[in-house]
Amino acid sequence: MFNQILCIMMMISLHYCRTKEEWKNRTIYQLLTDRYASTKSNSTSCNLGNYCGGNFKGIEKNLDYIKNLGFDAIWISPIVQNYDGAYHGYAAKNIYQINEHFGTAQDLKDLVNACHQKDIWVMIDIVANHMGNQDLDFSRNYPFNSSSHFHDLCEISDTDFATHNLVNIERCRLFMLADLNQDNSYVANELINWIKWVVSEFNIDGIRIDTAMMVKGEFWKKFTEATGIYSIGEVFDGDMGFLKQFIGPMDGLLNYPLFFTLRDVFLHWGDMYRIESFYYNQLQTYGKNNIPYMAQFNDNHDNARFLSDEVNGVSASALKILQFKAFTAFTLTSIGVPIMYYGSEQLFTGGGDPKNREIMWNSFNENSDTYKFIKKINQARKAVNAGAQEQVQRYADNDFYAFTRGQLFAAFTSKYDRDVIRKITYHPYADGTKLCNVLFTGDCVLVQNGSFQVYLRNGEVKIFLPENIVVEME
Numbered sequence: 431m432f433n434q435i436l437c438i439m440m441m442i443s444l445h446y447c448r449t450k451e452e453w454k455n456r457t458i459y460q461l462l463t464d465r466y467a468s469t470k471s472n473s474t475s476c477n478l479g480n481y482c483g484g485n486f487k488g489i490e491k492n493l494d495y496i497k498n499l500g501f502d503a504i505w506i507s508p509i510v511q512n513y514d515g516a517y518h519g520y521a522a523k524n525i526y527q528i529n530e531h532f533g534t535a536q537d538l539k540d541l542v543n544a545c546h547q548k549d550i551w552v553m554i555d556i557v558a559n560h561m562g563n564q565d566l567d568f569s570r571n572y573p574f575n576s577s578s579h580f581h582d583l584c585e586i587s588d589t590d591f592a593t594h595n596l597v598n599i600e601r602c603r604l605f606m607l608a609d610l611n612q613d614n615s616y617v618a619n620e621l622i623n624w625i626k627w628v629v630s631e632f633n634i635d636g637i638r639i640d641t642a643m644m645v646k647g648e649f650w651k652k653f654t655e656a657t658g659i660y661s662i663g664e665v666f667d668g669d670m671g672f673l674k675q676f677i678g679p680m681d682g683l684l685n686y687p688l689f690f691t692l693r694d695v696f697l698h699w700g701d702m703y704r705i706e707s708f709y710y711n712q713l714q715t716y717g718k719n720n721i722p723y724m725a726q727f728n729d730n731h732d733n734a735r736f737l738s739d740e741v742n743g744v745s746a747s748a749l750k751i752l753q754f755k756a757f758t759a760f761t762l763t764s765i766g767v768p769i770m771y772y773g774s775e776q777l778f779t780g781g782g783d784p785k786n787r788e789i790m791w792n793s794f795n796e797n798s799d800t801y802k803f804i805k806k807i808n809q810a811r812k813a814v815n816a817g818a819q820e821q822v823q824r825y826a827d828n829d830f831y832a833f834t835r836g837q838l839f840a841a842f843t844s845k846y847d848r849d850v851i852r853k854i855t856y857h858p859y860a861d862g863t864k865l866c867n868v869l870f871t872g873d874c875v876l877v878q879n880g881s882f883q884v885y886l887r888n889g890e891v892k893i894f895l896p897e898n899i900v901v902e903m904e
């Protein structure tokens with residue numbers, strides 16, 4: 431309610447206000463600004479532990495690649511000036527300066543403008559838990575240059591994370607980064623003024639909140655309300671009961687519990703009933719009204735990529751690619767705001783940080799098989815505005831899972847060495863409807879006597895739409 435009033439008030443000064451409601455039918459392409467595209471460097475290799483040369487101008491020049499892939503939002507790295515070598519942006523030095531490696535403030539404005547002209551929204555990664563100094567010399571930070579702005583020195587331990595010891599998680603340091611004390615009213619007010627400035631100065635559409643579990647929810651509530659735009663929090667944890675407390679302070683969270691479940695099911699030929707159980711538990715834990723704003727993802731910069739040999743011991747084998755495509759298709763069609771990590775469409779195989787943060791600029795191939803696969807799914811999603819529809823489970827058993835989002839029917843299997851055939855009797859289609867698989871031209875089934883058959887061959891995914899819509903898409 432407060433958000434809506436604020437949004438209306440802000441609309442007078444801004445042209446619009448991107449609330450969670452408006453984000454429901456967007457799909458987000460996550461990229462790292464230093465790695466996506468560059469106007470400074472043509473290098474084909476780089477030390478991934480330092481700056482590689484990606485910048486705002488580079489992104490701006492390569493927006494069509496993202497647009498053609500079917501995404502209508504990007505999530506970019508933190509934008510502010512960082513300590514030396516912090517190419518990722520999570521070690522801020524001056525939160526009112528733009529990271530000079532990425533370009534100028536004007537370059538950022540130009541990028542956002544160019545995005546908006548292509549109907550691509552911009553989500554910025556926000557760090558308000560810590561500053562970038564790892565010592566006790568706060569004087570180089572702006573505007574938090576005094577020890578009184580920070581918590582006393584201690585480091586969050588693995589046990590603190592494992593036991594959800596929020597007292598320590600909130601007051602101690604992550605990687606020894608100077609931990610801001612948001613109970614200090616100067617710090618809290620300054621951070622809130624800063625985020626308002628970022629959103630209005632750069633015309634931002636959404637924020638992704640880093641290290642969300644490490645700051646009190648009551649602070650985040652004020653912080654996110656001050657922006658009036660959609661916020662996704664990062665709580666890197668698989669426990670829904672723990673995540674729940676951050677919904678409200680933030681509109682949605684990176685859906686780590688779903689990530690862990692799906693990754694396991696698709697990688698390990700798992701029981702697909704687990705997906706049904708997952709959704710049941712999620713509904714019980716968060717409540718129906720919160721679920722559309724959670725954000726599911728297929729990979730990210732904090733985890734070894736699905737296709738790396740650090741996951742499951744094998745690199746991108748044909749089988750693993752099949753599994754990854756199923757997982758990615760599930761991410762893009764299921765309820766929540768989908769996020770796809772850059773390079774997925776080119777089957778990147780990087781392992782743990784920083785190996786999963788590859789240079790993109792030699793890989794803009796719009797004809798790759800996976801690029802086309804993802805593009806088709808995004809097109810199908812858009813053609814029937816699936817992102818704004820409820821998700822209804824249509825079938826679940828050990829080997830098969832299917833749901834609809836409005837007119838879109840999606841079917842998956844985790845059994846890759848056999849044909850899985852199911853008769854669907856619970857569905858929204860009238861007899862005589864011809865359903866066609868958007869991923870394979872000419873693969874259509876007829877709804878007859880209230881049912882139709884879905885035939886998944888060797889681990890394939892099918893996305894059905896009524897034929898007339900598929901024809902219009904082509």
Ligand SMILES: *[C@@H]1O[C@H](CO)[C@@H](O)[C@H](O)[C@H]1NC(C)=O
Nearest residue numbers: 468469470471472473483791
């Ligand atoms: C990159 O290569 C292209 C084509 O060879 C060249 O025109 C351009 O100037 C190069 N850019 C940089 C920053 O070196």
Ligand SMILES: *[C@@H]1O[C@H](CO)[C@@H](O)[C@H](O)[C@H]1NC(C)=O
Nearest residue numbers: 568569570572573574575576
């Ligand atoms: C901190 O910043 C303020 C405002 O910019 C400045 O007046 C003050 O001298 C700085 N303090 C330190 C310790 O650098």
Ligand SMILES: *[C@@H]1O[C@H](CO)[C@@H](O)[C@H](O)[C@H]1NC(C)=O
Nearest residue numbers: 451452455812814815816818
């Ligand atoms: C997104 O949904 C809104 C209604 O919820 C609709 O007005 C808009 O056209 C949709 N956008 C797309 C791209 O489908």
Ligand SMILES: *[C@@H]1O[C@H](CO)[C@@H](O)[C@H](O)[C@H]1NC(C)=O
Nearest residue numbers: 861876877878879880881882
């Ligand atoms: C549909 O039902 C009718 C009447 O029950 C039956 O005659 C017909 O064979 C059925 N068709 C199919 C394809 O099952």
